Amino acid sequence: MGSPELARTLAELAHEIRREVSVLIDRRGRILSVSVADAKAAELPAIRAGENRLAGYHLLHAHPKGGPLSKGDLSALFLNRLDAVSAIDAKNEGQPGPIYTAHLTPPGTMGEEEDWRILPPVPIFQIDDFDLGAQVSALEEEIARAARTRESKKDHERALLVQVDQGEFDAEERLDELVELARTAGAEVVYKELIFRRNLKAGTLVGAGKLEELTSKAYHLDADLLIFGQELGAAQAREIEAATGLKVIDRTQLILDIFALHAQGVESRLQVELAQLRYMKPRLLGAGAKLSRIGGGGGSAGAGAIGTRGPGETKLELDRRRINDRLSFLEKQLEGGSLRREERRKSRERNAIPVVSIVGYTNAGKSTLLNSFTHATDAPRRVLAANKLFATLRPTSRQGFIEGIGPVIFTDTVGFIRDLPKDLTRAFRATLEEIGDADVLLHVVDAASPGADTRLSSVNRILEDLGFLEMPTVVALNKADAAEPDLLARAIDRMDGVPVSALKNTGIPELKEALADAIGQVQRQEMAQREEAKEVAAQYR
């Protein structure tokens, strides 16, 4: 690890020019570079992406001010996966003082100790005594072993989740929702954190120090995916990737990904692809830069990696030159779709059979309720209901029956979510507009999970955007079986809803009664309007 002569020369030089001096030494003792800079700014070769090894270099440097290893030295060690970093104390007129050395600790040791181990300082003449080589090979062996275990058990990408709390009242809920989204996308959440920050940092959102902490967490928890609950700008995502070496995606990408996984039918696939391309387009510009991935497990960039999935079997086409062509093709295709829908709408006799649109937050139990309404508990009539977000993407209609009304068509719709990505709202607008064809809306609320009120208002906000807030609406407080009784009682009061359990089939008759009332009212109104029109017509005859 360098010779006493080299150490002495460095100390003299640092003292003379009053700057830090660094040299990079490879494992055969050859000096690769010399820089007048501290460890963080020293010139270092790029890390070999995806390799489960150390960099193979030892950074030796002299501090004119003296003292042990600084925070900057240690993070340079960590972030660059150096074999070791050493600092020579040069404050004594260029006479080299003790040498401080640190090397990394093996991954998976979080909580027990730091990311690095600082060895006891040694006087310069003992510099040849330590066998850094043995230390380093032991460490590399351990890193490789961890990587092998990881490869063998890895069917899920392991992810760190970060939600920035800017003082929103529902920050905690947002983090929980992010966990659900990540889980639905097939990630294994190994760490989550709510980071309080009133002001976001332009480049890194959470600041360089926090990113370092997260990099360290990822190293020890063997994760290579970092998911942000905030939308990241293209430049921001790249900066965070560069700083952490992790694959970085945001909530929007995660949602797009889930939609891509669940999209069924030609039209939803086109809609999802359109939304994905619109979102990806600015992010592909300038994304050619090679990223170093610390701890990257090799396979993670393969087929089906989170954040790169396309709808159905098609992998998301990332060729920038073809994006524009594809975008206009998709837009044209979807335009055709909405025209066809328009015609269908016109040709259909205006609701000879009343239509109830089931709307609500994702995972509220809309599909389960549809099944329970239409007694479709057996395949193949059963609609997919699953404890995953956005299980339903395509509107499905089933005929049911309501006492006093007769046959009724129930339509299941795509679930809503707070801050639905703009591109997705746009893409699904045509689908969502079908909600407006209904006579009555059935708004399903999950009354058993915390935050029912916020979810109810998020849904109402989207309905308002679509112009459907004024439609006659019945609120169902679902999952009554799992709800805290007094919380449920309060929710009934506040939201004026009917408690039901779609799963246990309780409260269904009462809910149908409420729907019958609402439909009856709509029918009476329509009847009155028709009568009025007839009278007006009669006057002019």
Ligand SMILES: Nc1nc2c(ncn2[C@@H]2O[C@H](COP(=O)(O)OP(=O)(O)OP(=O)(O)O)[C@@H](O)[C@H]2O)c(=O)[nH]1
């Ligand atoms: N305990 C309980 N769980 C329910 C009830 N209704 C639905 N669930 C569960 O909630 C989860 C979501 O149900 P879905 O019917 O798929 O919800 P959804 O609203 O259609 O969801 P998306 O289509 O993803 O928007 C499933 O795991 C259901 O089993 C209920 O009354 N009680």
Ligand SMILES: [Mg+2]
């Ligand atoms: Mg559903």
